[in-house]
Amino acid sequence: MEAISAKLIHRLTLYHCILSYSLEKREYVSSAEIASLLKIDDSLVRKDISFCNVQGLPKHGYKVLELKQKIENVLSFHYAKDVFVVGAGHLATALTQYSDFKDYGINILALFDNNEEKIGKMINGKRVFDIKRLDELIKRTRVDTVFLTLPPQCAQDITNKLVDSGIKYIFNFTPCVLRVPQDVKVRHENIISSFLQMKIS
Amino acid sequence: MEAISAKLIHRLTLYHCILSYSLEKREYVSSAEIASLLKIDDSLVRKDISFCNVQGLPKHGYKVLELKQKIENVLSFHYAKDVFVVGAGHLATALTQYSDFKDYGINILALFDNNEEKIGKMINGKRVFDIKRLDELIKRTRVDTVFLTLPPQCAQDITNKLVDSGIKYIFNFTPCVLRVPQDVKVRHENIISSFLQMKIS
DNA sequence: TAGATTGTTAATCGATTAACAATC
């Protein structure tokens, strides 16, 4: 398959949201309708859709169900992706509640924390393990992806351990830029940056 | 001031993180060091820095403190931005805990929920109001920005009310694409999209 | 048929990278 850019992924995800939550009862949708909801150009929408190998019908538009399914294929929503959540605070709890994860193939296997009171407890059906057992459980489950929801002070320290244990993808909710080897990918989920992008652009 | 692109905002935010949490004890930093941490090109870093009107010293690099402060100016960290949080669940609670908001000029004034048990309570020093009082308090405080942390079913409904009350910026944590007038900006904080961008790119 | 909408190409726009002279 052809390469897919970050921006295209973002737009396809938004198209999917529209088809799931806004226009889910319609049979057909036009590129102009999608474009207007997102305030982008309609020819860009058509180009994106043609990337997904979906054909439209002149005068009608695209079949909502077909388009939705093809986007799911392109974005691999049906491919299960196991993750660990490191840190078991409110953000971690919010992540376990995010019911849609299942639909998108993201499966939270367990949480980790160093707080004695949290260890052993269940949060929305997911067990909280002692953070000391991270290495053991990463190796046993072969999980390669974590959501990092820790205080900044220990973020780099735990990251080093995660890398040593074999983690390849770190979804980083801390305000730190993490030092990792070339083959490990970090996504900096920086809320300040998003906020400013909304305000300024 | 010249226009600033979304990508530039994102990089400047990351440079600021590096200067605050990774290299905060250094006097000088080179463009190559920053570039290597973020795995981007060093000439891009230099271009970004020159956008901030910071001059470097050949053979040494840039003064960490000066660069940090100039980035804060460009990104208006010292300009206070009041916001309301709509919904008072775990994600909302995590937002109130995000201590760094203060440093970046983001000030959560209050939270809103329709759950009787939450109304009137304090969460990390922020009061939870009845969601019925949103209109009254938006008008009184002239807040124009909200963080939307609601279940998808009521997202569009509450959005319509927010728009009627005069809200201009919606930081949307729900998986819905919201229908809003041209002069209202929505930022779709879609975690699935971010996750896929990390995995694929 | 007339009209609306797709599908696609070429043009434009913007962002990144390469290169290298200037500087300390």
Next chain:
DNA sequence: TAGATTGTTAATCGATTAACAATC
């Protein structure tokens, strides 16, 4: 001085938009 690093221009690359023929 030699070497490292900045600052900046031109070249490249990629993404978006405009335009319009094809189609139902």
